[in-house]
Amino acid sequence: MEVKFIKTNPTQNMTILVESRHGREDYGQVAQRMMSYDHVFAEQVGFIEQAEGQEAWARLQMMSGEFCGNAAMSLAAVMAWKWNLPLGRSLDIPLEVSGADQLLSCRVTADAAPGYTCRLELPPPLSIEPSVLLLRESALTISAALVRYPGICHAILEVAPGEVNLRSIAEQAVQSLAATCDEQAVGIMLYCPDTQEMEPLVYIPAASSLVWERGCGSGAAAVGAWLARQQQRHIHTQIKQPGGTMEVWAQIENRQITRLAIQGQVHISASGTAYI
Structure with a gap:
């Protein structure tokens, strides 16, 4: 072919x-x-x-x-x-x-x-809500913010600067997310508010594809929407990812995201x- x-x-x-x-x-x-x-x-x-x-x-x-x-x-x-x-x-x-x-x-x-x-x-996310993810190997749970779009959902995990061993935690959590989210693709976004850095992990169950991506546009947008909801104000921020920096704009009215944009x-x- x-x-x-x-x-x-x-x-x-x-x-x-x-x-x-x-x-x-x-x-x-x-x-x-x-x-x-x-x-x-x-x-x-x-x-x-x-x-x-x-x-x-x-x-x-x-x-x-x-x-x-x-x-x-x-x-x-x-x-x-x-x-x-x-x-x-x-x-x-x-x-x-x-x-x-x-x-x-x-x-x-x-x-x-x-x-x-x-x-x-x-498009604005379908929902932004707190969630709890199961770490399968240890049977422990971890708190996250879950941002849903049609066909994909992202869990945002806040991390501290220099925090270690989080990749293995994310890889366990994404399996739990895929089982409960029932979407074509799921992501775990490791986000550090202090440095505005994000590491994106994206999993597509149908293809058994699990990739630590160099950059994720919908993941950056999810972080921007979550920050706007969390802080109850319009957000314009830069999200630093392994492959470079993306800009995100999120506008909020009455606790609803009314406009969302990314630039790269x-x-x-x-x-x-x-x-x-």
């Missing part, structure tokens, strides 16, 4: 976007092969489809139907790249994205080629044909 693809770098959350047409029943097989170390290699795969409505320029369908902010920004950057957006110019690109039941807008500004600054407007850098890394 020949697969036409573009590989992008949104905050080092390496993303493959498949351009060629394939049946959705094949998405899992194609994605798992392309993500592997001995193939194209990336942290996630999305599929570019024709939009269902007339207003969107294209549709992004993730491997398991989950929502992904970085992949959405990557698709917007790819479209600006194909349109040869001039250096310094901006373009608002409407997209349909799996896991979002409304049209999303991404403002793309062309930087030094082939790089783009992308600001994506996200996307670079076009490669394009070509893969063989499955």
Whole structure:
């Protein structure tokens, strides 16, 4: 099987976007092969489809139907790249994205080629609530904040600067979260308020994919929404991740998130044909 693809770098959350047409029943097989170390290699795969409505320029369908902010920004950057957006110019690109039941807008500004600054407007989370996660190996529990989107939920664990052995704790907790959340994708965001640093762990049960990502757009948005709810004020903050920094805006009215946006850098890394 020949697969036409573009590989992008949104905050080092390496993303493959498949351009060629394939049946959705094949998405899992194609994605798992392309993500592997001995193939194209990336942290996630999305599929570019024709939009269902007339207003969107294209549709992004993730491997398991989950929502992904970085992949959405990557698709917007790819479209600006194909349109040869001039250096310094901006373009608002409407997209349909799996896991979002409304049209999303991404403002793309062309930087030094082939790089783009992308600001994506996200739907507000379905809910933000306290939760308790089970650590399976020890049968202990840990408190978290649970932020839900359609198709994906993120648990935010507050950590202190220099706190150790948290990766093993997160990997235990994500299994518990997947069992109770019943979503296509789940994440554990280790967030340090003192330094504004975040380490994202994302698990896709259907693909048995467990990845410590270099960057997570929906996870950064979840932290911004949680901070706005926790502090009961509008938030504009920077979230530092292993692959770089993302900006987050969250507005709140009457304890409800009314607007949410993330901004990051996307670079076009490669394009070509893969063989499955």
